[in-house]
Amino acid sequence: xxxxxxxxxxxxxxxxxxxxxxxxxxxxxxxxxxxxxxxxxxxxxxxxxxxxxxxxxxxxxxxxxxxxxxxxxxxxxxxxxxxxxxxxxxxxxxxxxxxxxxxxxxxxxxxxxxxxxxxxxxxxxxxxxxxxxxxxxxxxxxxxxxxxxxxxxxxxxxxxxxxxxxxxxxxxxxxxxxxxxxxxxxxxxxxxxxxxxxxxxxxxxxxxxxxxxxxxxxxxxxxxxxxxxxxxxxxxxxxxxxxxxxxxxxxxxxxxxxxxxxxxxxxxxxxxxxxxxxxxxxxxxxxxxxxxxxxxxxxxxxxxxxxxxxxxxxxxxxxxxxxxxxxxxxxxxxxxxxxxxxxxxxxxxxxxxxxxxxxxxxxxxxxxxxxxxxxxxxxxxxxxxxxxxxxxxxxxxxxxxxxxxxxxxxxxxxxxxxxxxxxxxxxxxxxxxxxxxxxxxxxxxxxxxxxxxxxxxxxxxxxxxxxxxxxxxxxxxxxxxxxxxxxxxxxxxxxxxxxxxxxxxxxxxxxxxxxxxxxxxxxxxxxx
Amino acid sequence: xxxxxxxxxxxxxxxxxxxxxxxxxxxxxxxxxxxxxxxxxxxxxxxxxxxxxxxxxxxxxxxxxxxxxxxxxxxxxxxxxxxxxxxxxxxxxxxxxxxxxxxxxxxxxxxxxxxxxxxxxxxxxxxxxxxxxxxxxxxxxxxxxxxxxxxxxxxxxxxxxxxxxxxxxxxxxxxxxxxxxxxxxxxxxxxxxxxxxxxxxxxxxxxxxxxxxxxxxxxxxxxxxxxxxxxxxxxxxxxxxxxxxxxxxxxxxxxxxxxxxxxxxxxxxxxxxxxxxxxxxxxxxxxxxxxxxxxxxxxxxxxxxxxx
Numbered sequence: 001x002x003x004x005x006x007x008x009x010x011x012x013x014x015x016x017x018x019x020x021x022x023x024x025x026x027x028x029x030x031x032x033x034x035x036x037x038x039x040x041x042x043x044x045x046x047x048x049x050x051x052x053x054x055x056x057x058x059x060x061x062x063x064x065x066x067x068x069x070x071x072x073x074x075x076x077x078x079x080x081x082x083x084x085x086x087x088x089x090x091x092x093x094x095x096x097x098x099x100x101x102x103x104x105x106x107x108x109x110x111x112x113x114x115x116x117x118x119x120x121x122x123x124x125x126x127x128x129x130x131x132x133x134x135x136x137x138x139x140x141x142x143x144x145x146x147x148x149x150x151x152x153x154x155x156x157x158x159x160x161x162x163x164x165x166x167x168x169x170x171x172x173x174x175x176x177x178x179x180x181x182x183x184x185x186x187x188x189x190x191x192x193x194x195x196x197x198x199x200x201x202x203x204x205x206x207x208x209x210x211x212x213x214x215x216x217x218x219x220x221x222x223x224x225x226x227x228x229x230x231x232x233x234x235x236x237x238x239x240x241x242x243x244x245x246x247x248x249x250x251x252x253x254x255x256x257x258x259x260x261x262x263x264x265x266x267x268x269x270x271x272x273x274x275x276x277x278x279x280x281x282x283x284x285x286x287x288x289x290x291x292x293x294x295x296x297x298x299x300x301x302x303x304x305x306x307x308x309x310x311x312x313x314x315x316x317x318x319x320x321x322x323x324x325x326x327x328x329x330x331x332x333x334x335x336x337x338x339x340x341x342x343x344x345x346x347x348x349x350x351x352x353x354x355x356x357x358x359x360x361x362x363x364x365x366x367x368x369x370x371x372x373x374x375x376x377x378x379x380x381x382x383x384x385x386x387x388x389x390x391x392x393x394x395x396x397x398x399x400x401x402x403x404x405x406x407x408x409x410x411x412x413x414x415x416x417x418x419x420x421x422x423x424x425x426x427x428x429x430x431x432x433x434x435x436x437x438x439x440x441x442x443x444x445x446x447x448x449x450x451x452x453x454x455x456x457x458x459x460x461x462x463x464x465x466x467x468x469x470x471x472x473x474x475x476x477x478x479x480x481x482x483x484x485x486x487x488x489x490x491x492x493x494x495x496x497x498x499x500x501x502x503x504x505x506x507x508x509x510x511x512x513x514x515x516x517x518x519x520x521x522x523x524x525x526x527x528x
Numbered sequence: 529x530x531x532x533x534x535x536x537x538x539x540x541x542x543x544x545x546x547x548x549x550x551x552x553x554x555x556x557x558x559x560x561x562x563x564x565x566x567x568x569x570x571x572x573x574x575x576x577x578x579x580x581x582x583x584x585x586x587x588x589x590x591x592x593x594x595x596x597x598x599x600x601x602x603x604x605x606x607x608x609x610x611x612x613x614x615x616x617x618x619x620x621x622x623x624x625x626x627x628x629x630x631x632x633x634x635x636x637x638x639x640x641x642x643x644x645x646x647x648x649x650x651x652x653x654x655x656x657x658x659x660x661x662x663x664x665x666x667x668x669x670x671x672x673x674x675x676x677x678x679x680x681x682x683x684x685x686x687x688x689x690x691x692x693x694x695x696x697x698x699x700x701x702x703x704x705x706x707x708x709x710x711x712x713x714x715x716x717x718x719x720x721x722x723x724x725x726x727x728x729x730x731x732x733x734x735x736x737x738x739x740x741x742x743x744x745x746x747x748x749x750x751x752x753x754x755x756x757x758x759x760x761x762x763x764x765x766x767x768x769x770x771x772x773x774x775x776x777x778x779x780x781x782x783x784x785x786x787x788x789x790x791x792x793x794x795x796x797x798x799x800x801x802x803x804x805x806x807x808x809x810x811x812x813x814x815x816x817x818x819x820x821x822x823x824x825x826x827x828x829x830x831x832x833x834x835x836x
Contacts, residue, residue, distance in 0.1 A: 038696075054610055054611055054612075055612065062567065062568035062571070063568065137575065137578040137579055137582055138575075139566060139567035139568055139571040139576075139579060140570075140571065141574075141575050142571070142572035142575050143572075187612065189612050189613060206784075207621055207622060207625075207784035208694055208695055208696075208782065208784045231693065231694075231782045232779045232782065233693075233779045233780050233782065235677050235780070236680070236692060236779075236780060236781070239677065239680050239681070239684065239685060239693070240692045240693065243684055243688075243692050401795075402560070402795075403558065403559055403560020403561070403564075404558075404560060406560065406561075406564060407559045407560055407561065408559075432570065441573035441576070442572070442573055
């Protein structure tokens with residue numbers, strides 16, 4: 001009956017008007033219900049991501065989400081363990097024959113979705129594509145330019161030849177392998193057509209979720225499907241966890257809410273060190289900041305522990321260099337700088353910047369710090385301003401969206417900025433961040449730092465393939481950076497994972513990968 | 529009528545063309561490089577230049593805009609720079625969820641607001657009128673990003689009746705519809721009430737009453753038809769706004785509509801997607817306005833006569 005009829009009896013609603021409302025209502029309900037069938041809950045691991053992966057073709061996957069997804073679909077010559085160290089995956093052995101020749105032996109057990117074994121010809125085709133000149137250029141072509149020739153010795157063995165020694169190259173072997181016929185072809189846009197040699201294959205790929213299905217070879221595993229929900233809003237991710245609609249959210253929640261989450265019986269919280277380093281960077285063309293004593297003073301003026309305790313709730317460890325203490329290249333001699341405001345004031349006086357004004361109560365000088373609109377980074381920026389204010393530095397904050405921020409720091413239009421390095425694996429990050437050859441657009445030396453001693457060390461380390469000798473060179477690099485302070489290293493944020501209590505054996509990977517999902521088990525009778 | 533329709537459809541061309549050119553120019557003035565999003569932080573400048581060349585981003589702005597406009601004329605909205613897929617395909621897969629939500633929200637809004645506004649006008653100055661207006665004030669005052677999580681807490685977490693978010697079944701449309709409709713209902717109730725009150729004191733109403741037409745007859749046969757013009761205008765505008773994306777509601781309820789598509793595209797400086805979405809929005813708005821005008825024809829014979 002028409003709603004108007006109920007309210008105003010004498011008026012009779014026309015049947016055509018009534019039917020329009022009814023048909024519209026039914027249509028909307030039916031359409032919103034038109035979704036693909038869900039797999040059984042007890043065999044499905046459900047997690048939420050903030051952003052969708054951009055592509056499933058490993059040759060073009062450079063964003064973190066595409067790489068995490070690729071970890072399930074593809075196999076690569078090397079992979080990474082939970083501590084961020086490299087380990088062989090498709091390769092059973094990788095050895096330097098000489099400083100310009102790398103020999104790789106493959107496992108024979110790896111297969112593509114069509115059950116064909118992965119051979120050296122497939123690997124060759126993938127790396128030939130990456131170093132070649134395809135119509136659609138890959139963003140990582142330069143990485144493979146030192147590779148001059150690839151030779152297949154047998155179906156399981158191949159050799160890479162280089163134009164010059166390249167000690168860092170092995171860390172680039174983590175790119176997923178496609179079958180030869182796909183690797184020689186153009187970019188694969190349809191994710192369902194991508195044929196990988198990983199544990200899973202793409203089952204569904206929609207605007208709101210991606211579903212992966214385990215391949216034929218492990219029916220005994222609890223996780224047969226992985227369903228990645230794309231949930232933009234942080235509160236919605238949280239509420240979905242509370243309602244047991246998700247099994248995992250990793251790192252993409254506000255840390256303030258984590259304590260509260262621990263009160264819910266259906267959830268559990270894990271934490272682990274993360275492969276990231278927060279830093280404060282300086283512009284070396286600035287007349288104030290090129291003074292080393294000013295940079296040292298700023299370093300002493302920051303109470304890192306207070307910030308870590310209050311903003312990160314203690315979920316961070318102090319940083320002495322870019323690398324984490326777990327890295328084999330970490331220089332154990334380095335110590336993080338203690339909070340020492342008196343020393344900071346003394347250094348600023350010595351640098352020729354005394355307090356100003358008739359009563360010496362006005363700031364010594366003003367600086368501008370640029371930051372992104374990321375809420376945590378913005379809070380940290382304000383905390384840093386407060387700390388520097390205590391020693392007489394007026395730090396003004398300017399926040400902007402990522403595009404504008406990156407353009408400004410790349411062009412050198414920023415005196416100071418705070419940012420995080422994430423996802424780096426080896427010590428070659430130093431060359432990218434501090435070599436005088438890496439000033440934008442050629443790298444990320446955005447502060448225009450230049451030191452011939454450091455350049456020399458970085459070039460020597462690049463061509464050194466012997467681990468001990470490389471370690472010694474990078475020890476010196478870290479010491480030099482520590483003394484010259486192109487950056488002030490602040491802390492390494494810890495990662496966290498909020499899990500549904502039905503999930504067992506989940507392990508957080510230092511680089512944020514989700515590889516352990518494949519091996520988790522579910523508690524019986526706790527499917528929701 | 530046919531000439532009128534043709535004339536209105538011809539208006540679409542210059543308006544849409546101006547929108548495309550204006551947006552194309554403006555988006556290129558926003559700082560930030562789409563190649564940074566495509567190539568990532570560790571790509572070399574050489575690789576970035578190759579990508580720029582391949583995508584035509586190294587060409588002068590005027591040439592880029594000309595190429596894009598020519599493409600639009602041929603029905604090609606280009607390909608996403610980041611997702612590598614045709615823009616029409618991206619908009620197409622998001623259009624259905626957006627239309628679903630827009631239709632359901634406007635349907636609920638009409639079903640609730642028109643009777644409530646009419647009742648409020650009829651019972652002007654009574655407790656019922658006060659209650660209706662008070663409720664609508666609450667609706668206007670509650671922002672979606674706050675109301676959305678509240679609805680989820682009540683209906684999904686505490687009562688367990690509906691899913692938290694996502695487009696995963698018939699029940700999933702209920703909460704975003706409620707959240708969207710709250711503010712729309714608030715506006716439409718007030719507009720309906722005011723419009724009804726205006727017409728209730730017109731001469732033709734007095735004439736009808738003096739002729740002996742009963743109160744309900746006066747209301748529905750005379751007042752409703754005249755008040756409908758204003759109400760239709762507001763519904764048309766509200767529907768236009770709904771079709772062109774409701775970013776906050778889509779984000780809170782994880783609803784895969786065009787609002788989030790354009791928000792993401794702006795963030796990634798994905799020029800063709802932003803241009804394509806704005807072009808689609810302009811068409812949707814123009815079409816909604818045209819439909820609203822056609823509804824005027826249907827409602828008011830005076831407009832029909834004037835158009836002839």
